[in-house]
Amino acid sequence: MRTKLIITLFTLIVSLPTNVIGKDHSKKFHPGALWPDNKGIHINAHGGGILYYKRTYYWFGEYKSDTTSAAMVGVTCYSSKNLLDWTNRGVALSVSDDENSDIAKGCVLERPKVVYNQKTKKFVMWFHLELKGNGYSAARYGVATSNVVTGPYHFLCSGRVNPNVYPINFSKDDSISIRNQYSNLISLKWWTPEWYDAIKKGLFMFRDLPGGQMARDQTIFVDDDNKAYHIYSSEDNLTLQVAELSDDYTSHTGKYARIAPSNMNEAPAIFKKDGIYWMITSGCTGWDPNEARMFMARHIMGPWTQLPNPCIGAESKITFGGQSTYILRVEGKKNAYIFMADIWRPKHPSDARYIWLPIDFKAGRPVIQWRSEWQLDYLNK
Template structure:
C-alpha cells in the first residue's frame, strides 16, 4: 500500500500495475475521487497509437487507486473518429451537470487540416457509456487547443478556458446543458507566437478568488509556468509569475500541469505530467529558444529540431508529478516535496 505521494516516481494501481493515464483531472463524486485521462499505455513511436481511449481510476484517499478500465474506449475500426487510436485526442475534461447529474466530457482533437476542434460526449454515469452529443466544431469559430472546464458551485454556470491556438487565452460561457458555448467570451494574455502563447490552462479557486495556471508553448518540452489571479472568471487577470519558486531549472520541476484538485480540507493539488522523464534539463532549456527561433526566423537548434521532427515521443514512459499549491502571504507557491500525504496537515 502507498502511504504518500512521491512526485516523479512511477505510480502503480492497487494491483501493482503502472498507471498510464495523462493529461488528466480528478473529479469527486459520492465521496470518492475519480482520476481519468488519456490512456497512453500503448503510445510508443513504434505503435503509432496516440491514445487508447479515456481510462479512469477510483480512490478513497488519493493514494490507493483501483482501475475502472476504459470509460471512453478507442475506436480502431473508425478511421474518422476522434477516438481512433491514431487520432490526436488530448486532455479530456469531465464535468457534472448540477441539475441533471449527467457527466459531460469535452476533448480536443488535432486534425489533419491543422485545425484543433472540440468534441463533446455525455453519460448518465461516470463510468459510461458515453455518447457523442456534439461532433468536432470550432468554438466561437476559433481553433481551440488546451483547455479547462469549470462549473460555478453557486450558480451552476459553466465556463470554458481554452488556448486559441498560437494566439491568446479565451474564457467562454457554456450553455445551460454544458455542451456548447453561448457566444459570450473574453480574451486574455495575447502573444504573437509560441513559445510565449499560454497553453494548458488550469483553473482553481481559493478564498473566493479565481486562479489560472498556464504553461508556455514549446511542444512536449516543459517550461516555466505562470499563475494569474482575478475576481471574476472573465478577469481582468493579474499575472503573479511562476509559482515554482525553488525550481532553478525553469521547467516547472520538469513537468506541465494539467489540472488542480481542491480537497475537502481546502488544500490544492497540482496534477502534472512529466512527458520527457529522461530528457536532460539543459536540452529542455534550449527548447524555448528553439521554439522562438522557429517562429521568428532565428537560428535553428539541430538537436531540438530533429527530436520534434521525429514525431510524438514515447508517452507511455511519461510520469506524474503531483505537488501541493500552498498560499504564503496570499501568494500561491509550489515547492518540491519528495514525498507527502494530502490528507495529513504538515504545515
C-alpha cells in the same frame, strides 16, 4: 494459544485490501515516480483531471501507448477514496474503428476533463481533438456524455468555438481597425513587433471568426453557482480564451473573452479561493518543460493579471520537469489544493510520470515547492 492469536492477527493485517492500507498515514505521494494502480501497473491517465462524486475521486486521462502519442485506445478512468490508491475502472471513452468518425483511432485526443451536471444528472467530458492525419490543424474541442461516472461515454460532437461571435472584451475600435487592415496585417512577418501587436489586437481571432475559434490545450471549470466554463489555448496558441457553457454543459453560449493575447500560453489549470480565480499555465515549448505562469482575476471573464511563477526552489524554472494539467481541491479539508502536472516522455509515452504537489499560500498567493515525497496530512495545516 497466544501464539496462534498473534499469527491470526498478522494474517488479517497483511491480507487487507490496498485501499485500506492506503489510509495509513505512512503512505506518501512520490512526484515523478512510477505510480502503480490496483493491478501493479503504472497509471495511464495523462493530461487528466479529477472528478469528486459520492465520496470517491475519479481520475480521467489520456491512455498513452508505448510508441505513439496518438489516441489508440481513448480516455481511461481510475477511482480512489484516498488519492493514493487507484483502481483501474477501464476505458471511459473509446476511440472509434470507423475512419469517418471525428474520434477515429489514431486521432489526437488530449486533456480530457469530466464534470457532473446537477440539472441533467449527466457526466460531461470535454477534450482537445485533432482529426486523424491532419496534424494539429483542426484545433477542435470534443464533447461526450454518460449517465454513469465511469462510462461508457458517448461522443456527441466536435468543433471550433463560437463561430461568428466576437469576444466580450474586444473593442469596437480594434474591430474596425482589423477589418480595414486585415489583408495587409495577415501578410506581416511572424514574430516581429508589428505582428505581435496585430495579434494582440485580434488578428488571428478575426481570421478564425467565420469557422470558430481554435481550441487546443483545455480545461473545464464549474463555478460556485454551477455555471461552467471552457478555458483553452486559441489563436495558434498565442492567446487563451474562456467561454461560458450552456446549462447542460454540452455547448457554448456565445459569451467568451480573450486572456493574455499574444503571450503564448497552454496547459491551463484553474481554481478559485476566497472569491479569487487563479490560473496556472505553461509556455509553448512542445514536449519540453518550461517556466510556469500564473494569472489571477476577480471575475472568470477577466480582466486577468499575470503574476510571477508560482513554483519555487530547484528546477522551478522548468516547473520541476512537468507541465500543468489540473488543480484539485481536496474534499473535507479547508483551502487544500493539489497542483497536478505531467512529465512527458514522447519517446515512450506510456512512461510519462505525474507530479502532484501541495499548494501553499504565502502573502495570499499560491506557491508550489518541490517535494520528493509528502503526505496528504500536510494539507491539514
